[in-house]
Amino acid sequence: MTTSSSERGVSLGMPELPAPAYPDDVRARLEADAREVIARYPDSRSALLPLLHLVQSEEGHVTRTGMQFCADMLNLTTAEVTAVATFYTMYRRKPSGDYQVGVCTNTLCAVMGGDAIFETLQEHLGVGNGETTDDGKVTLEHIECNAACDFAPVVMVNWEFFDNQTPGSAKRLVDDLREGRPVQPTRGARLCTFKETARILAGFPDERPGAVEEGGSAGPASLVGLRLARGEAAPARVVHPRGGPREEPQDRVHEPSPAEHLSSHDAPLDTSASDPAHPAGPTAEEGE
Amino acid sequence: MTVVPEVKDTSPEKLLAPVLSAFWDEDRSWTLDVYRRHEGYEGLRKALAMSPDDLIAYVKESGLRGRGGAGFPTGMKWQFIPQGDGKPHYLVVNADESEPGTCKDIPLLFANPHSLIEGMVIACYAIRSSHAFIYLRGEVVPVLRRLHEAVREAYAAGYLGENILGSGLDLQLTVHAGAGAYICGEETALLDSLEGRRGQPRLRPPFPAVEGLYACPTVVNNVESIASVPAILKNGKDWFRSMGSEKSPGFTLYSLSGHVASPGQYEAPLGITLRQLLDMSGGMRPGHRLKFWTPGGSSTPMFTDEHLDVPLDYEGVGAAGSMLGTKALQCFDETTCVVRAVTRWTEFYAHESCGKCTPCREGTYWLVQLLRDIEAGKGTMSDLDKLADIADNINGKSFCALGDGAASPIFSSLKYFREEYEQHITGRGCPFDPAKSTAWADRPEVNA
Numbered sequence: 220m221t222t223s224s225s226e227r228g229v230s231l232g233m234p235e236l237p238a239p240a241y242p243d244d245v246r247a248r249l250e251a252d253a254r255e256v257i258a259r260y261p262d263s264r265s266a267l268l269p270l271l272h273l274v275q276s277e278e279g280h281v282t283r284t285g286m287q288f289c290a291d292m293l294n295l296t297t298a299e300v301t302a303v304a305t306f307y308t309m310y311r312r313k314p315s316g317d318y319q320v321g322v323c324t325n326t327l328c329a330v331m332g333g334d335a336i337f338e339t340l341q342e343h344l345g346v347g348n349g350e351t352t353d354d355g356k357v358t359l360e361h362i363e364c365n366a367a368c369d370f371a372p373v374v375m376v377n378w379e380f381f382d383n384q385t386p387g388s389a390k391r392l393v394d395d396l397r398e399g400r401p402v403q404p405t406r407g408a409r410l411c412t413f414k415e416t417a418r419i420l421a422g423f424p425d426e427r428p429g430a431v432e433e434g435g436s437a438g439p440a441s442l443v444g445l446r447l448a449r450g451e452a453a454p455a456r457v458v459h460p461r462g463g464p465r466e467e468p469q470d471r472v473h474e475p476s477p478a479e480h481l482s483s484h485d486a487p488l489d490t491s492a493s494d495p496a497h498p499a500g501p502t503a504e505e506g507e
Numbered sequence: 508m509t510v511v512p513e514v515k516d517t518s519p520e521k522l523l524a525p526v527l528s529a530f531w532d533e534d535r536s537w538t539l540d541v542y543r544r545h546e547g548y549e550g551l552r553k554a555l556a557m558s559p560d561d562l563i564a565y566v567k568e569s570g571l572r573g574r575g576g577a578g579f580p581t582g583m584k585w586q587f588i589p590q591g592d593g594k595p596h597y598l599v600v601n602a603d604e605s606e607p608g609t610c611k612d613i614p615l616l617f618a619n620p621h622s623l624i625e626g627m628v629i630a631c632y633a634i635r636s637s638h639a640f641i642y643l644r645g646e647v648v649p650v651l652r653r654l655h656e657a658v659r660e661a662y663a664a665g666y667l668g669e670n671i672l673g674s675g676l677d678l679q680l681t682v683h684a685g686a687g688a689y690i691c692g693e694e695t696a697l698l699d700s701l702e703g704r705r706g707q708p709r710l711r712p713p714f715p716a717v718e719g720l721y722a723c724p725t726v727v728n729n730v731e732s733i734a735s736v737p738a739i740l741k742n743g744k745d746w747f748r749s750m751g752s753e754k755s756p757g758f759t760l761y762s763l764s765g766h767v768a769s770p771g772q773y774e775a776p777l778g779i780t781l782r783q784l785l786d787m788s789g790g791m792r793p794g795h796r797l798k799f800w801t802p803g804g805s806s807t808p809m810f811t812d813e814h815l816d817v818p819l820d821y822e823g824v825g826a827a828g829s830m831l832g833t834k835a836l837q838c839f840d841e842t843t844c845v846v847r848a849v850t851r852w853t854e855f856y857a858h859e860s861c862g863k864c865t866p867c868r869e870g871t872y873w874l875v876q877l878l879r880d881i882e883a884g885k886g887t888m889s890d891l892d893k894l895a896d897i898a899d900n901i902n903g904k905s906f907c908a909l910g911d912g913a914a915s916p917i918f919s920s921l922k923y924f925r926e927e928y929e930q931h932i933t934g935r936g937c938p939f940d941p942a943k944s945t946a947w948a949d950r951p952e953v954n955a
Contacts, residue, residue, distance in 0.1 A: 407648065448523035
C-alpha cells in the first residue's frame with residue numbers, strides 16, 4: 220500500500236466530534252413533541268421509530284444531531300439509535316428534496332410499466348436512484364410494493380398514491396412538482412412537503428382542514444367487486460387521472476441488452492461509517 | 508388438483524359477498540357516522556354481554572382463520588393467552604401490508620377503519636388487554652391520516668378509553684407508523700420493531716402468546732382477521748359458517764391485479780376460483796391469455812392456467828401445491844417473462860432480508876447473482892440446478908418465513924417454466940419484449 224489513508228479520502232483514527240445540538244428553541248419544541256410521543260407507550264424505547272420520523276420532520280433527513288436528540292430523550296446510546304435508523308428505508312441519511320418521488324419497481328408494477336416509468340424519469344430529471352434534482356425539489360427513487368397492485372403502475376410522492384401512471388403522466392407530475400403547480404394524488408389528501416409528511420408519521424394528525432376526507436372513500440379499483448355484487452355492469456378500465464386518453468408518444472421502448480441488468484438499480488445504501496460526506500456514526504465519546 | 512363442482516348460478520351477485528367492503532362506495536364511508544348507520548359497534552355490544560371466555564369460544568367456533576397468510580385459527584390465538592398471570596396483555600394488529608401483490612388491508616383501512624377498531628375492542632375484551640397497537644407500514648400516509656381520525660372519533664364516542672360502553676373495560680389504542688421494512692410483517696420482527704429495535708425475527712419458542720411485546724402475553728393478528736370479528740358477532744357464527752367450507756368458513760377479500768380487465772378488490776366466500784373471478788370481471792385484458800399467477804402474494808408458489816379451477820381456500824390451494832397466503836391474485840399474461848418476474852421478486856427478498864440468519868442473507872444474494880446472469884443471457888445450464896440447490900438451502904433452514912418465501916418463486920417457476928429459463932441460456936438473452944407487457948401496450952394512443 221503506497222497511498223496514505225488521507226490521500227485515498229478515507230479518514231482513519233481521528234474520532235468524530237459530538238454532533239452539534241439543536242438551537243434551544245428548536246430543542247424545547249421538539250422535546251415537548253417527544254414527550255407526547257413517549258407517553259403513548261408503556262416502554263419509552265418504543266417511541267424510537269416515531270422520534271426518528273419527528274427529527275426527520277425537522278431537518279428533512281435524520282442527522283447526527285437528530286439521532287443524539289433521540290438518544291437523549293430515550294436514554295439510549297447513539298450507537299443504539301444509529302443501528303435502528305440505518306435499518307429502515309424511510310429514514311433518509313442525507314439532505315433530499317421536498318418531494319420524494321418513488322416509482323414501484325417490484326415485479327407487478329415493473330411489468331405493468333414501472334420500469335419504463337422509472338427509466339423515463341431518470342432520463343427526464345437527469346438523476347439516478349436516490350438522487351435529487353439541482354433545484355432541491357425532487358428526490359427520485361425506486362420503491363418496493365406499496366400495497367396498491369390493483370392500481371398498477373403506481374408512483375408515490377411523499378407517500379401519497381398516484382395510481383395508474385404512464386411515462387407521460389409521471390413526467391408531467393414531476394414537472395408540476397418542480398414548477399410548484401398544485402398536484403392532487405389519486406387517493407388521499409393534497410400533497411404536503413416531505414417534512415410535513417414526516418410529522419404525520421411521527422403520530423401527529425394532519426391539521427389541514429379537509430385533509431382527512433380528501434380523495435373520497437375508496438379508489439375505483441377498490442369498488443369493482445362491490446359494484447359487480449350489486450349487479451352493476453363491470454366498470455370500464457380505469458384510466459389514470461392525470462393524463463386523460465391522449466398521451467404523447469412514449470419516448471423510447473426499452474431494449475434490454477445482455478450487458479444490462481433490468482433489475483440492478485438497487486444498489487445498497489452506503490453504511491453510515493463508509494459515507495464520510497454524511498457521517499452518522501457514533502460520537503467521539505463512544506469511539507469508532 | 509381439485510375441481511369444484513359445476514356452479515349453477517355464476518352471476519356475481521351469487522358468487523360475491525361484500526361484508527367489509529359493503530359500503531366503501533358511500534360518501535365518507537370511513538367516518539363513525541356512516542359506520543354506525545351500517546350497524547357499526549353492534550358486534551361490540553353483543554361481545555360485551557358475553558364473558559371473555561365465552562367470547563373466545565364463540566370466535567373459535569366461528570372457524571375464523573388468520574387472513575394475513577398463515578391461516579391460523581384466530582380464536583385459538585386468543586385462547587393461548589395465559590389468564591390470571593398478573594402480567595399486562597397486549598393486542599398488536601399487523602397492518603404492515605408489504606407482501607408483493609397484497610393490497611387488501613390498505614383499501615380496507617382507507618375506506619372502513621372502524622371495522623378494525625371495533626374488532627380490536629372486542630379482541631381486547633376477550634384476551635383482557637388494556638393497551639392495543641396498530642402497527643401500520645409507514646409508506647401509506649393517506650391511511651395513517653384516516654386511522655388517526657378514526658381513533659380520535661372512537662375515543663370521543665366512548666368506544667375507546669375508560670369504562671367502554673359502561674362495561675368496565677378500559678382500552679388505550681396507539682397507532683404506530685413503521686419506517687419501511689418488509690420483514691416487520693413477520694410477527695416477532697414486528698414486535699422487536701415496535702419495541703424500538705431493528706426489525707429482526709425472534710427465536711420461537713417462546714411464542715408471542717407467552718412472551719410477546721415487552722415479554723408479556725401478546726396476540727398479533729392481521730387487519731382483515733380482526734376486522735372480520737364484528738360481523739361475526741353481529742350476524743352470528745352460523746351466518747359466517749354458511750359461507751366457504753367446513754375448514755375454511757367465511758368471507759374474505761380477494762385482490763385481483765396485473766394483466767386482467769378489471770383489477771380490484773372482490774369480497775367473496777372462501778373457495779371461489781380464479782376462473783369464476785375472471786369470468787365475472789371480464790377476464791384477462793383483451794387478446795391475451797393467462798400465463799402464471801400467484802394465489803397469495805409472491806411468497807406463495809406460482810400457479811399456471813392449469814390451476815384456474817382450484818378453490819381459493821386454505822385446503823384447496825394447499826392441495827394444489829401452494830398457499831392461500833394473502834389472496835393476492837397477481838395475474839400475468841403471455842407477454843411476461845417469468846425469469847424477469849422471478850428475478851425481480853428475488854431482488855426484493857435479498858433487499859428485505861434482515862441479515863440475521865445465514866441461509867437467507869447469503870442465499871438470496873447468490874440467487875440474485877445467478878438470476879441476473881440468466882436473465883441477461885449469461886447463464887449456463889448448470890446454473891439452473893444451482894438455483895434449485897440454493898433455494899433448497901434457504902427453504903425451511905432460515906430463521907423465519909421470509910426465506911421460505913424467497914424459495915417459492917424459484918421452485919415453482921422451475922417446475923412450470925424450466926424451458927423458459929433454458930431459452931434464456933441457449934438463446935443468450937431474454938426473448939421477451941418488456942414493452943408488450945405494459946399497461947399501455949395495447950393502447951395505440953399511448954404507444955403511438
